[in-house]
Amino acid sequence: MSSVKIFSGESTKYLADKIAQSYGKPLGEVTLQKFSDGEMCPYFNESVRGADVFLIQSTFPPADNFLELLLMIDGAKRASAKYVTVVVPYFGYARQDRKDKPRVAIAAKMMANLLTAAGADRIMTCDLHADQIQGFFDIPLDHLDGTSIFIPYLKALNLDNIIFASPDVGGVKRTRAFAKFFNAEMVVCDKYRERANEIASMRLIGEVEGKDVIMVDDLIDTGGTMCKAAALLKEKGANSVRAVVTHPVLSGKAYENIENSVLEELVITDTLPLKGSSSKIKVLTVADLFAKAIRKIHDHESISSLFIQS
Numbered sequence: 001m002s003s004v005k006i007f008s009g010e011s012t013k014y015l016a017d018k019i020a021q022s023y024g025k026p027l028g029e030v031t032l033q034k035f036s037d038g039e040m041c042p043y044f045n046e047s048v049r050g051a052d053v054f055l056i057q058s059t060f061p062p063a064d065n066f067l068e069l070l071l072m073i074d075g076a077k078r079a080s081a082k083y084v085t086v087v088v089p090y091f092g093y094a095r096q097d098r099k100d101k102p103r104v105a106i107a108a109k110m111m112a113n114l115l116t117a118a119g120a121d122r123i124m125t126c127d128l129h130a131d132q133i134q135g136f137f138d139i140p141l142d143h144l145d146g147t148s149i150f151i152p153y154l155k156a157l158n159l160d161n162i163i164f165a166s167p168d169v170g171g172v173k174r175t176r177a178f179a180k181f182f183n184a185e186m187v188v189c190d191k192y193r194e195r196a197n198e199i200a201s202m203r204l205i206g207e208v209e210g211k212d213v214i215m216v217d218d219l220i221d222t223g224g225t226m227c228k229a230a231a232l233l234k235e236k237g238a239n240s241v242r243a244v245v246t247h248p249v250l251s252g253k254a255y256e257n258i259e260n261s262v263l264e265e266l267v268i269t270d271t272l273p274l275k276g277s278s279s280k281i282k283v284l285t286v287a288d289l290f291a292k293a294i295r296k297i298h299d300h301e302s303i304s305s306l307f308i309q310s
Contacts, residue, residue: 002052002082004298007044009057009072011065015089015270016056018287023294032068040064042072044079052298053081054124056290059092059111060249060272066092066111070118077119085122085297086115089271089286090219090247094129097136112136124293126271126286127218127246131173144293146218146246147177148308149269149284154182154214154244161239163211165189167229175216178244181308187213189229202228209237219247220266223257234262247271248281 007028008016020027029045053076057069069086076084096107108129115123116139123137126144134141154162164186166175172188179186187206213233220226220243230241241263248268250258255276258266267282274283289306296303 001298002050004054004294005046005048005051005081006054006056006294007072007076009042009055009065009068011060011068011273012057012089014273015058015285015287018270018285019056019087019290019294022287022291030072038064040068040071042068043075047079048076049080050082052083052085054085054087054294056087056089058090058272059088060090061092066114070114073115073118073120083121084119085124085294086120087290087294088123088125089290091125091128091133094133097130097133108133109136122297124290124297126269126289127174129218130170142293142297142303144286144289144303145307146244146269146286147181148289148306149246149286150244150267151178151181151308153267153282153284154178159212159214159240161211163187163208163213165206165208165213165215165229165233167191167215167217167225167243171217174218178214178216187233189215189225189232191225191229202232204232204236207236208233211238213238213241215241215243217243217245219249220245220268221249221254222252223250223254223261226266227257227261227263230261230263240264242267244268248274250275 005028006020007030010032030042033041055072059066093107093111122140124142127146162184164175164179166172166188168191175186191202226243233241242265244267246269255278258280259278265280265282269284269286293303
């Protein structure tokens with residue numbers, strides 16, 4: 001069987017180190033050469049001929065992260081790697097998955113095309129913004145589920161009157177999976193936006209009085225939706241409000257918004273590096289989940305055991 005070699009782009013080394021350690025192999029060395037004009041030239045410091053290569057890189061802004069990943073894929077293929085699996089803990093541009101207004105790009109589809117064109121044989125990611133993005137790829141895609149990270153933590157809290165809430169209508173399916181596992185009810189915060197990152201109005205569908213509410217979402221950006229939803233839930237009589245979110249984009253005044261919110265805590269993963277801090281943020285790692293998935297893919301085993309079933 002071919003050997004496994006794990007490499008990382010510059011922006012995701014903090015996580016790739018933990019994944020490689022959990023897998024039991026040292027992280028391979030990649031040198032990123034930069035010219036004075038900003039042009040990049042990543043190259044592998046060891047042979048990858050005939051190896052199963054796993055390239056770890058989240059594709060968050062700036063676009064250099066994505067371009068670096070494309071160059072690494074091409075470099076691995078040209079160096080005769082047997083199989084190249086791209087591990088993208090956070091798949092950027094996933095929010096642009098449809099034409100929601102005239103004359104706009106469907107960026108998520110374009111990113112999928114670029115990864116395939118660069119030579120990737122397989123994609124591994126976690127909690128895509130929309131499940132249908134899996135269909136944008138013409139190569140195998142392993143879509144890992146953050147529930148296996150969050151559910152053990154939530155069970156350990158031993159909350160008696162738990163209820164789950166979706167901060168918007170689009171997250172109902174994701175929230176229902178948590179509610180079904182805990183045999184709990186769920187509510188929905190229906191929001192209306194006039195422009196991106198700005199909420200015009202919000203209302204609650206359901207009852208939360210006396211309940212310990214857990215909000216569920218795939219990503220948190222400025223924190224405006226989450227914090228406004230938390231305030232609405234408390235106003236409607238919730239005993240406590242927590243949130244579990246896979247991808248901590250956390251831009252703008254997000255850390256300030258979270259710190260000043262009524263949230264008891266915000267539980268996130270390390271698919272993205274934190275740019276600030278808050279006493280209310282709790283970070284859980286996805287390193288073990290990805291390491292187990294890498295091992296199963298290399299051994300040609302099913303990854304279904306990594307999912308928590310309702």
